[in-house]
Amino acid sequence: MVAVELHAGRAAQLRGRVPDGVTVVEGDVLRIPLPRRAYRVVANPPYDVAAALVRRLTGRGSALMRGDLVLPRWQVNRYLADPPRGFTAQLGRHVPASAFRPPPRNDSAVLVLRRRPRRC
Known part of the structure; x- marks a missing residue:
């Protein structure tokens, strides 16, 4: 499972809150592969x-x-x-x-x- 967040601060917060197995990608959802x-x-x-x-x-x-x-x-x-x-x-x-x-x-x-x- 992948979560995408554009803003660095929110991505960092999200990384601390998601369960194992979830990858947080910092980036623009319109540009990531x-x-x-x-x-x-x-x-x-x-x-x-x-x-x-x-x-x-x-x-x-x-x-x-x-x-x-x-x-x-x-x-x-x-x-x-x-x-x-x-x-x-x-x-x-x-x-x-x-x-x-x-x-x-x-x-x-x-x-x-x-x-x-x-x-x-």
């Missing part, structure tokens, strides 16, 4: 990079099998209406703005992306 074998993502990305992250995770050559991403509710609704090519999109749990500090302007939700099986 993605696994070449099948993988799953569970993330609460910064909202300003969320669309770029979804494009990267679901882009050509990605081995993403499933992604559970906490995103602004409006953005989740957009992906529900038009999922990335090769993926299905489902609505996961509701996450109220009050669950964050500081709270964002709008509520969030979990977007569940699953790779569609390839057709022969």
